[in-house]
Amino acid sequence: MHEPIAADFVKQREDTVVSICFATPKANAKTFETIRKVAAALDEVYRFRETILVVEDHHRDAFLPLVEDVRDVRLFVVRKGTEYYERRVIAAEEAIGDLVLIAQEDEVADLDVCAFLDHAESANAIALANCGKRQPIKTLLSAPFIALGRLAGFAVYPSDFQSIAMPRTLLNHILAHDEPRLALRYPPRDPRLPTSSFKASNEVSSRGAFKDIGRRMQLLQTLLVYLTPIILSAVAISSTILTLLGLGYAAWIIGAVIVVDTLAPGWLTTNIMLAVSAVFMGVSTLGLSLGLQHLLRGQNREKGERVSEEVNRIDLFGKVAVDLNVELESEDWARKNGGFDPQTKGSAG
Known part of the structure; x- marks a missing residue:
């Protein structure tokens, strides 16, 4: 007979909806496995979770099997060439969770995402992951970006991962910022947007000093324009x-x-x-x-819509109501039956 363990008595959290967003996922088996692994880890802790994928139109079909395999996945298709920072904003705007994680797949593969989200929630701050190690060459090359970031009012640090987690309230402040593309990657120096550092166990090999030169040029241009x-x-x-x-x-x-x-x-x-x-x-x-x-x-x-198509639309709010056995009395029904009663009908199970 199976001996009960502590994990058997741990109940999933039902008070929080979590959104994990992959703005630039690669169409390969390693990325798909990472997304499955992260979704499974979140499902052990949170009852309500959505995964948002923002992919270019020519990669749409490659992600369809993943949509069918993993529950509550929302796939958004954007036109080819949509820049990295813009795709992060699209993902953040579509997220509906109380806790939102903008994830980079190679970083979250070895990151404890549940602890990362819990850190952001408990600190009520924007959680920035880093391994605490500084590479002299990378720091030297990043000096102009750090200086421009300070002038523009952003916390630009080369040691921070691209993955970022925060509560919904802080995400709303960031999306209302004049430059949300930068603010979602490098939080503004604003007392309304506190930040907190999360120690990662390992450095990510793909975060080299000489990689993603094109993205760094985009960052330089965006900082100059903002200045x-x-x-x-x-x-x-x-x-x-x-x-x-x-x-x-x-x-x-x-x-x-x-x-x-x-x-x-x-x-x-x-x-x-x-x-x-x-x-x-x-x-x-x-x-x-x-x-x-x-x-x-x-x-x-x-300009108008940047998302050309949402492939897998899910009603997460409806799912919450069904799973918790909550029935809401509509205003129309109340009018037909002699007036509006502000009380709701049903029970939470």
């Missing part, structure tokens, strides 16, 4: 200084004309003015260019 107001302010200040210097230089020329009888040819004056004009035009053009990029990115965010 547009600061750059434009610097341009305004430099323009004012240059204007004052120009006026002072003009006054000096007038004084020279009055005081000096014979002036040398204007070669020096012409070249100095050309140099000043070139510097001014260069900085001004940079500021205008970044400003236009900022406006264009804002317009792209406000």
